[in-house]
Structures are given as C-alpha cells and as structure tokens.
Amino acid sequence: MIRNITEIFMNKYGMDISMFDESFLNKTILQRIGTTQCLDIADYSRFVGEDSKEAGLVLDLLRVSYSVFFRNPLTFSVLESIVLPEIIFRKRENKRKEIRIWSAACAGGHEPYSMAMILENLKGQNDQFSYRIFGTDMDEVQITKAHKGEYSKESVGNIRKNQLDQWFTRSGSSYVVIPKLKKHCEFYVFNLLSTHSSPPESIYGDFDLVLCTNILFYYKPAYRTIIMDKIRDSLAEDGLVITGEAERDILKAGNFKEAFPQSAIFRKNKG
Ligand SMILES: C[S@@+](CC[C@H](N)C(=O)[O-])C[C@H]1O[C@@H](n2cnc3c(N)ncnc32)[C@H](O)[C@@H]1O
Structure with missing residues (x-):
C-alpha cells in the first residue's frame, strides 16, 4: 500500500x-x-x-526540520573540551590558518551558530585563530531562516543566560544572532543527494569537521550510503564527522570508526 x-x-x-x-x-x-x-x-x-x-x-x-541549539549536550561538550582545542592546536602547528566546518543538514541554523558560540568561547581562552562554518540544507525556507538568525524565546531555551546575552540581541519577543557571530557562518541551499561532492561555494571540501546529524535515519540504506560517501570525500585528512546519537550504528556500518568510545564522533576508516 x-x-x-x-x-x-x-x-x-x-x-x-x-x-x-x-x-x-x-x-x-x-x-x-x-x-x-x-x-x-x-x-x-x-x-x-x-x-x-x-x-x-x-x-x-x-523533511522534518526540527532543530535546537546544542542539541546533543554530550557531543557538544566533547567538541568543546577535546575535539576543537585539538584542531586549534593542530592548525597552529601546521601553520594552516582556517578551521573549516560544514553543517550538512543545518535546518534553521541552530547547529552552525552553536558551533560558532563554542569557537568564540575558545578564542577567549586561546590565541587567535580563524574559522568558517558552512551551513547547508536542501530546504530553502530553512536556509532563509538561518541567514536571518532570528529565534523565538522557546528555541533559545537551552542556551545559557550569559551566552544568550553575549551572542544575541532582543528584537521584540525574538532573539537575533549578532553580526560578530554571523560573519563566520555562511548558508547555502544544497541537496546531499545531488551530484556535487560538497557545496560548490566551499570550492573544495577539506573540512576539519562535518556535522551530519539527524538526517541519515530518514533515508533508505542506499541513500544513506550516497550521503556518507559525500561526507567522507569532503573531509580533510584528519577530519571528523559528527552524527546524531541515534545514527551511530549507521556510521559504524558505513566504514567510519568512533573517534571516542560510545560517542557520536567518527573518523573515516583509512585504507
Ligand atoms: C531533523 S533536521 C536536523 C537538523 C540538525 N542537523 C539537527 O540535528 O538539529 C533534518 C534536516 O535535514 C534536511 N534534509 C533532509 N534531506 C536532505 C538532503 N537530501 N540534503 C540536504 N538536507 C536535507 C531537512 O531539510 C532538515 O532541515
């Protein structure tokens, strides 16, 4: 039927x-x-x-587009305390400047802005570094929302008060992301099932981090494979993939291995 x-x-x-x-x-x-x-x-x-x-x-x-800031607190905490400081360290060692991040199904922009908040906090503690976050989604309405960066009181509910004051301004009953954070985030319409290997605007993939969260489980296995192949090809040599908690088994079966035990953070299997 x-x-x-x-x-x-x-x-x-x-x-x-x-x-x-x-x-x-x-x-x-x-x-x-x-x-x-x-x-x-x-x-x-x-x-x-x-x-x-x-x-x-x-x-x-x-095309469920539900999203929320810092959606998976455990993953974001590992990103903040281990993964991103390591990437910053590596960049400094290699004298390569920019940290490149791709949020591959970013919905209304919650995920890219969550990452930007964390990176800005780390900047406060470390030397300077530069970073660029590409947020893409197949849904144009979501990308327009992400560009705007305007959210209701409910959707900023799990952002800590000091972060909210620091990175948002009030506009009536809404909260708007400030330009200092926005300038690091670019948003484009991009379908992960298209033939492009990564968003054309990113020119070449080479991402240090790709977030592909809460999208794979909606698709049949053959389509999951297309998406995972694309993500793998877009990663830098030591790049990591972040997935949704419920999608860990899909990544494991898709030739990725856990970067940290029991985490939703993966690296590609080499060889
Ligand atoms: C449930 S939301 C997840 C948002 C965010 N990643 C999160 O975890 O909160 C799923 C998003 O995937 C997008 N999406 C679904 N299929 C897609 C595809 N083939 N290419 C790009 N985006 C897609 C939807 O438009 C939707 O915004």
Whole structure:
C-alpha cells in the first residue's frame, strides 16, 4: 500500500518519496490518516491523489526540520573540551590558518551558530585563530531562516543566560544572532543527494569537521550510503564527522570508526 502511495506521489505530482526509510514513511502516512480522518490507507490514497495541498504537507513532514541549539549536550561538550582545542592546536602547528566546518543538514541554523558560540568561547581562552562554518540544507525556507538568525524565546531555551546575552540581541519577543557571530557562518541551499561532492561555494571540501546529524535515519540504506560517501570525500585528512546519537550504528556500518568510545564522533576508516 505504501508503494501505491509512493507511485501516486511520483505519477501525479512528480515527487519522489521512494528514498525515505519505509518505517518512517509508514509512520508519517498513518499519522496523516488519523488527522485527516480517512477510513483506511485506500481511502487516504484516493484523498492524497486528489489534493495537492495534502501531498505538500506530507512532503513537509518527511523533511522534518526540527532543530535546537546544542542539541546533543554530550557531543557538544566533547567538541568543546577535546575535539576543537585539538584542531586549534593542530592548525597552529601546521601553520594552516582556517578551521573549516560544514553543517550538512543545518535546518534553521541552530547547529552552525552553536558551533560558532563554542569557537568564540575558545578564542577567549586561546590565541587567535580563524574559522568558517558552512551551513547547508536542501530546504530553502530553512536556509532563509538561518541567514536571518532570528529565534523565538522557546528555541533559545537551552542556551545559557550569559551566552544568550553575549551572542544575541532582543528584537521584540525574538532573539537575533549578532553580526560578530554571523560573519563566520555562511548558508547555502544544497541537496546531499545531488551530484556535487560538497557545496560548490566551499570550492573544495577539506573540512576539519562535518556535522551530519539527524538526517541519515530518514533515508533508505542506499541513500544513506550516497550521503556518507559525500561526507567522507569532503573531509580533510584528519577530519571528523559528527552524527546524531541515534545514527551511530549507521556510521559504524558505513566504514567510519568512533573517534571516542560510545560517542557520536567518527573518523573515516583509512585504507
Ligand atoms: C531533523 S533536521 C536536523 C537538523 C540538525 N542537523 C539537527 O540535528 O538539529 C533534518 C534536516 O535535514 C534536511 N534534509 C533532509 N534531506 C536532505 C538532503 N537530501 N540534503 C540536504 N538536507 C536535507 C531537512 O531539510 C532538515 O532541515
């Protein structure tokens, strides 16, 4: 039956949803059957085939864009206390200036700005270094939001008060990222399933850190592999990949190895 719905999306609307993980697709369709009060999946198939708005809504649900600052506190704490200080040290030793970071499914920019806050804090403790964070997402609406850097009170809820005061200004009931932080973050629309190896704007990948979090588990294995290959190719020699907690097994099966035991931080298997 799900196959039937996938065909309706393709034939009627030219929308390919076949790459999404089957249990995720099932869950989403069941949720829509409940909300639309359709009788069963056959009834819903008819409905979605006749209502393009409903089809658009399903597509939005499949492209879940939920994000939050410092989403996985354990990972961010290892990044702050071990990974980034090591990268800064290495850069200084190699006399290479810029730290290059790619947040590959950045949604509304929470992840790139979280990284920028950490790096700015480390700058306060260390000598100067430069860094550039590329945030990309396939969803243009999310990229526009990231550019704007404006967030509701609820979405900045887990940023420490002193950080909030330091890196945001108030605009009515919203919080806006200040230019000093913004200037290190660039945002572009980029589909990880496209043929480009890394965002064209980054010119060459060579990233010290790639964050690919909470996206792989939405896709079928063949599509996960396409994304992981892209990430691997875009990494610098000693580059690291950060994934979501629930995606650790996907990385392990995808020829990456844990950089720290039980962590969501990986490096590529060499050889
Ligand atoms: C659940 S959000 C995760 C946001 C952030 N990485 C986090 O962990 O909080 C998933 C994001 O992946 C994006 N996405 C899904 N498929 C994508 C693809 N093929 N290429 C680029 N972005 C994609 C969605 O648009 C969405 O913004």
